[in-house]
Amino acid sequence: MSTRTKELIVLSIVTVFCIIVYWFKATGRMHGFQFSTGMSIVVSALIFLSLVVVLILTLKGRLIGRRLVFLYVAIGVSLPFFMSITQEIKISPEVQTLYDGLAELPTGSKVLVAFDYDPPSAPELQPMAESLLRYCFNNDLKVVVMGLWPQGPQQANMAIEAAMRDESIASKNLQYGVDWVNLGFQSGNEFVIQRMGSEFKSMFPTDYAGRPYDELELVQNVHNFSNIDYVFNLSAGFPGTIEWVQVAVDRYGVKLGAGNTAVQAPQCYPYLRSGQLIGILGGMNGAAEFELLTGFTGKGTKFMLSQSFAHMIVLSFILIGNVAFIIDRRKKKSPIR
Amino acid sequence: MEHIALWVAAFLTLGIYSFLYKDNPWYKLCEAIFVGISAGYWFVTLFWDNIYGKFWLGVFPDTTTNATGEIVYVSTPDYWLIVGAVLGFLMLLRLVPKIGWISRWPLAFIVGATAGFYLINYFSSNVMAQVQDTIMPLFGVGYNASVYDIIGNVVIAVGTFTGLIYFFFSKEHKGAFGGAARVGIFFLMITFGAAFGYTVMSRMSLLIGRMDFIFGDWLGLIG
Numbered sequence: 001m002s003t004r005t006k007e008l009i010v011l012s013i014v015t016v017f018c019i020i021v022y023w024f025k026a027t028g029r030m031h032g033f034q035f036s037t038g039m040s041i042v043v044s045a046l047i048f049l050s051l052v053v054v055l056i057l058t059l060k061g062r063l064i065g066r067r068l069v070f071l072y073v074a075i076g077v078s079l080p081f082f083m084s085i086t087q088e089i090k091i092s093p094e095v096q097t098l099y100d101g102l103a104e105l106p107t108g109s110k111v112l113v114a115f116d117y118d119p120p121s122a123p124e125l126q127p128m129a130e131s132l133l134r135y136c137f138n139n140d141l142k143v144v145v146m147g148l149w150p151q152g153p154q155q156a157n158m159a160i161e162a163a164m165r166d167e168s169i170a171s172k173n174l175q176y177g178v179d180w181v182n183l184g185f186q187s188g189n190e191f192v193i194q195r196m197g198s199e200f201k202s203m204f205p206t207d208y209a210g211r212p213y214d215e216l217e218l219v220q221n222v223h224n225f226s227n228i229d230y231v232f233n234l235s236a237g238f239p240g241t242i243e244w245v246q247v248a249v250d251r252y253g254v255k256l257g258a259g260n261t262a263v264q265a266p267q268c269y270p271y272l273r274s275g276q277l278i279g280i281l282g283g284m285n286g287a288a289e290f291e292l293l294t295g296f297t298g299k300g301t302k303f304m305l306s307q308s309f310a311h312m313i314v315l316s317f318i319l320i321g322n323v324a325f326i327i328d329r330r331k332k333k334s335p336i337r
Numbered sequence: 338m339e340h341i342a343l344w345v346a347a348f349l350t351l352g353i354y355s356f357l358y359k360d361n362p363w364y365k366l367c368e369a370i371f372v373g374i375s376a377g378y379w380f381v382t383l384f385w386d387n388i389y390g391k392f393w394l395g396v397f398p399d400t401t402t403n404a405t406g407e408i409v410y411v412s413t414p415d416y417w418l419i420v421g422a423v424l425g426f427l428m429l430l431r432l433v434p435k436i437g438w439i440s441r442w443p444l445a446f447i448v449g450a451t452a453g454f455y456l457i458n459y460f461s462s463n464v465m466a467q468v469q470d471t472i473m474p475l476f477g478v479g480y481n482a483s484v485y486d487i488i489g490n491v492v493i494a495v496g497t498f499t500g501l502i503y504f505f506f507s508k509e510h511k512g513a514f515g516g517a518a519r520v521g522i523f524f525l526m527i528t529f530g531a532a533f534g535y536t537v538m539s540r541m542s543l544l545i546g547r548m549d550f551i552f553g554d555w556l557g558l559i560g
Contacts, residue, residue, distance in 0.1 A: 025556060
């Protein structure tokens with residue numbers, strides 16, 4: 001049997017399996033499953049036992065293929081979804097200061113949330129956005145949403161919809177234009193922030209849905225950053241937190257908190273130390289910590305176990321890879337000696 | 338419709354991940370769809386936001402009828418935008434080889450304006466504020482810092498100083514100078530390691546997001 005035939009057979013089996021599972025889900029005959037705590041520990045132990053076997057094989061000179069590494073990472077990321085064990089989350093000082101900055105705001109304060117990311121970064125930033133909005137709506141803070149990335153305002157709408165599903169928030173009967181507005185996307189990167197320092201309306205003459213700025217009660221008296229009490233930037237790159245610090249903070253004295261993807265977070269930490277940022281949420285870990293502080297457990301917390309498992313597997317393979325490297329180097333050196 | 342959307346999303350997700358096995362037509366199809374849709378999306382977004390939304394509506398605003406029945410603009414026309422539009426048009430002249438040199442004028446404007454804007458921003462935010470934060474007192478009247486803070490301040494000062502020495506190439510890295518440069522290398526390596534660690538964390542988060550979609554939203558296996 002040729003390799004192509006084998007591949008097609010495997011693909012067909014997987015497809016049929018997925019169709020059957022989906023059919024069960026769509027007809028309501030299956031509602032998902034979860035391992036018990038004991039079973040979760042056994043499954044975890046088995047994964048790490050198999051990694052020990054891989055290490056032993058490597059020590060014996062039998063190297064594994066890269067596809068097996070991918071498979072391990074996929075298993076490490078996926079299995080924790082089905083586990084019922086929880087991970088302890090500790091609050092970092094930078095998350096605490098960010099939260100404290102929010103907690104100090106009196107009722108009715110205006111919070112500007114800049115959604116500077118798109119769907120690829122949503123797994124890290126959407127949980128931050130949802131818990132932030134839930135906190136704001138629950139504590140009667142007024143929210144003004146905008147985006148320097150075209151898909152940012154759409155991400156904002158999704159986060160707002162998720163927050164509005166909470167019973168405590170739904171019961172408040174929050175009104176668009178009064179309790180929150182979505183000003184939409186504006187192109188121009190950091191120059192948009194610069195112009196907002198003079199007049200918001202010049203950059204956002206209408207909101208996301210095309211309603212004139214002056215008809216939105218919440219922002220009728222908002223002319224520039226001096227009318228905003230707190231700015232929160234959710235950023236996945238350029239334009240993002242760095243531009244907000246350079247223009248909004250250093251020129252207009254804005255109080256800025258940031259939620260960043262893990263890739264971007266190291267670039268923003270110097271601003272935290274210098275006080276240009278009051279706090280920072282770095283990656284999924286930051287999202288989970290913020291969820292813990294705000295009391296809204298969401299996907300940030302849920303995904304942390306997967307994150308930790310994946311990290312353990314990456315660490316194991318770094319160790320295994322180095323063992324293989326050292327053994328290979330010794331083999332190459334031995335004839336010269 | 339929701340079922341179709343889920344299956345299309347799953348098909349594309351698995352198609353992209355199939356590259357991990359090997360390059361294949363499924364992956365190529367998904368990649369081509371992604372590139373095509375991204376290009377189209379950006380074109381449409383920039384056209385409607387910039388050319389129509391900013392330029393056209395800026396110069397020719399919509400009109401409305403006021404209380405006296407008079408037709409008036411909803412906003413004041415901004416004719417300065419025509420200057421920007423002309424510069425933008427000149428940029429396209431690089432497509433005509435004979436007069437392509439004219440495209441350097443708008444380019445010069447962009448380079449000059451951006452350089453001026455960034456010079457001030459970077460100097461203020463990334464030089465002055467950061468230098469000030471690097472040189473912190475260890476102790477003194479009215480200065481309240483824990484032992485950890487003081488150690489952190491020393492580490493940052495040493496790391497910045499030795500890192501700068503490493504990038505000073507006018508003197509050979511020998512003796513005490515070479516030793517300091519070597520310390521700088523260690524700081525740089527730790528920095529790159531931390532940045533790489535964060536990058537791994539970020540990439541894993543993306544994978545987690547897609548796996549959650551596959552097992553949760555699509556197959557509904559997560560309880």
